[in-house]
Amino acid sequence: MAWLTDPLQAEFMQRALLEVALLAVPAGLLGTWIVLRRLAFFTHAAGSATFPGLVVAGPWGIPAQLAAFGAGLVYAGGLSALVRRARVAPDAATGLLLVGALAGGTILASDVYEAGAGVDRLLFGTLLGLDDADLAVSAVVAAVALAATAVLGRAWLATGFDPGGARPLGVRAGAGDAALLLVIALAVVAVLPAVGALLVGTLLVVPAATARLLGRSVREIQLLAVALALAEGAGGLLLAYHLDLPPGPAVAVLAGGAFAVAAVARR
Amino acid sequence: MSAVRAEHLAAGYRADEPVLRDVEFAAEAGQTVAVLAPNGGGKTTLFRTLLGELAAAHGTFAVDGTLASVPQHDQARLDFPVSALDVALMGAYGRTPWWRRIARADREAAREALARVGLADRARDAFGSLSGGQRRRVAIARAIVQDARVLLLDEPFAGVDRASEERILAVLDELAGEGRTLLIASHDVEQSRRWDRVLCLNRRQIAFGTPEDTLTAPTLAATYGDELVVLREPRMGLTIQHHDH
Numbered sequence: 158m159a160w161l162t163d164p165l166q167a168e169f170m171q172r173a174l175l176e177v178a179l180l181a182v183p184a185g186l187l188g189t190w191i192v193l194r195r196l197a198f199f200t201h202a203a204g205s206a207t208f209p210g211l212v213v214a215g216p217w218g219i220p221a222q223l224a225a226f227g228a229g230l231v232y233a234g235g236l237s238a239l240v241r242r243a244r245v246a247p248d249a250a251t252g253l254l255l256v257g258a259l260a261g262g263t264i265l266a267s268d269v270y271e272a273g274a275g276v277d278r279l280l281f282g283t284l285l286g287l288d289d290a291d292l293a294v295s296a297v298v299a300a301v302a303l304a305a306t307a308v309l310g311r312a313w314l315a316t317g318f319d320p321g322g323a324r325p326l327g328v329r330a331g332a333g334d335a336a337l338l339l340v341i342a343l344a345v346v347a348v349l350p351a352v353g354a355l356l357v358g359t360l361l362v363v364p365a366a367t368a369r370l371l372g373r374s375v376r377e378i379q380l381l382a383v384a385l386a387l388a389e390g391a392g393g394l395l396l397a398y399h400l401d402l403p404p405g406p407a408v409a410v411l412a413g414g415a416f417a418v419a420a421v422a423r424r
Numbered sequence: 425m426s427a428v429r430a431e432h433l434a435a436g437y438r439a440d441e442p443v444l445r446d447v448e449f450a451a452e453a454g455q456t457v458a459v460l461a462p463n464g465g466g467k468t469t470l471f472r473t474l475l476g477e478l479a480a481a482h483g484t485f486a487v488d489g490t491l492a493s494v495p496q497h498d499q500a501r502l503d504f505p506v507s508a509l510d511v512a513l514m515g516a517y518g519r520t521p522w523w524r525r526i527a528r529a530d531r532e533a534a535r536e537a538l539a540r541v542g543l544a545d546r547a548r549d550a551f552g553s554l555s556g557g558q559r560r561r562v563a564i565a566r567a568i569v570q571d572a573r574v575l576l577l578d579e580p581f582a583g584v585d586r587a588s589e590e591r592i593l594a595v596l597d598e599l600a601g602e603g604r605t606l607l608i609a610s611h612d613v614e615q616s617r618r619w620d621r622v623l624c625l626n627r628r629q630i631a632f633g634t635p636e637d638t639l640t641a642p643t644l645a646a647t648y649g650d651e652l653v654v655l656r657e658p659r660m661g662l663t664i665q666h667h668d669h
Binding site: 312 | 519550
């Protein structure tokens with residue numbers, strides 16, 4: 158029991174748990190749409206795309222969340238331009254931007270700003286050094302995810318189920334899709350401090366992918382994914398505390414293990 | 425006012441090159457209209473124009489009341505976690521304001537619509553687990569929930585099992601009896617005899633009228649062009665044999 162309660166005496170652990178609880182909401186609710194709408198690669202690349210923004214945020218003296226969101230917008234604009242104007246296949250365009258963002262960020266970090274050890278934190282997150290702004294962003298994004306799910310869930314369902322058939326039903330598919338990408342971008346920014354630019358899928362993809370194996374309806378999958386994200390986040394934190402592991406990767410390993418168990422159990 | 429009326433209608437993917445022209449017909453409430461056309465003859469263009477997905481290049485058309493589409497190609501994602509009831513309920517999305525939940529009356533309507541198409545016991549089943557014919561029936565149930573006055577059915581009997589075909593025929597008769605107008609795209613010339621009107625298209629309108637007036641050898645030859653028309657028995661029936669290119 159002390160194994161569970163001792164870590165909670167520390168304030169940084171209380172903050173980390175609160176962060177995990179807040180992030181479980183967008184992770185489960187939006188993660189379900191990310192998985193159902195096949196946006197996992199888009200989401201992973203969006204996370205990586207924030208890396209150059211995070212690198213320059215400190216030296217330039219701008220808030221990390223704002224820099225990350227700005228880099229995310231550049232990514233979205235670049236993706237749209239490559240797909241629509243240059244007619245590059247969407248997955249190839251995503252891969253291209255992912256490579257560009259990681260390479261550009263690494264060069265900026267090593268040669269321009271000599272960020273050194275801080276790079277690890279940007280790429281893999283640190284649940285153990287969160288400030289008030291991180292928690293505030295997570296709380297806002299959790300509220301946005303709840304509201305968007307309530308308001309746009311039907312449009313996302315109809316459009317995802319039958320893209321061509323949504324319009325005759327009176328569903329505004331285009332506006333719904335644009336809103337989905339925007340709230341995913343917000344969720345990516347929110348999970349960065351916890352799991353870093355390279356591991357956003359730990360929270361935004363893996364719990365929902367696991368829940369997808371077990372749930373029968375969108376509602377079931379969402380509730381299950383929120384619970385899984387919360388359990389995996391808290392479990393990863395405890396493992397990190399006791400075994401002195403980096404918390405982001407610890408959560409990722411737990412989440413991957415849960416997926417494997419669910420995949421085997423379903424067969 | 426007619427339920428569906430087209431006047432001098434021409435439409436296509438490019439305004440300067442309509443793929444369908446000279447469309448001129450009026451279908452009244454409660455009428456069933458077979459739409460016969462060869463592949464590429466313009467029935468998809470007509471339906472998409474009526475649905476507002478393509479702009480009319482020339483002419484006008486008017487639809488009185490809600491229009492619903494029962495599509496042929498199952499482009500729906502069969503791996504999506506939706507039940508037959510969920511899909512039928514989508515018929516209520518258009519009239520549900522974004523801040524509201526689906527009304528209880530609409531849930532009831534969706535259950536009743538599924539019962540009408542003979543799928544009351546499959547309401548909770550995953551849509552992807554249903555047969556092709558059953559999925560087509562769910563799409564009809566969805567149109568019923570939409571309370572559409574005009575239904576566009578794209579080959580509702582293609583690749584459908586016998587039980588589904590009989591059920592669909594019975595439901596379509598009921599829907600027409602309720603004063604709804606049905607446009608039924610089909611390749612089945614024989615079956616077209618049971619509908620009230622026949623619209624023949626081959627990149628332009630070839631004919632519109634009663635089955636007796638339209639289902640003649642010259643009209644069908646003009647409609648299907650080089651696709652073979654076989655006269656089985658005098659006055660009895662014609663079937664179209666398709667060449668797959």
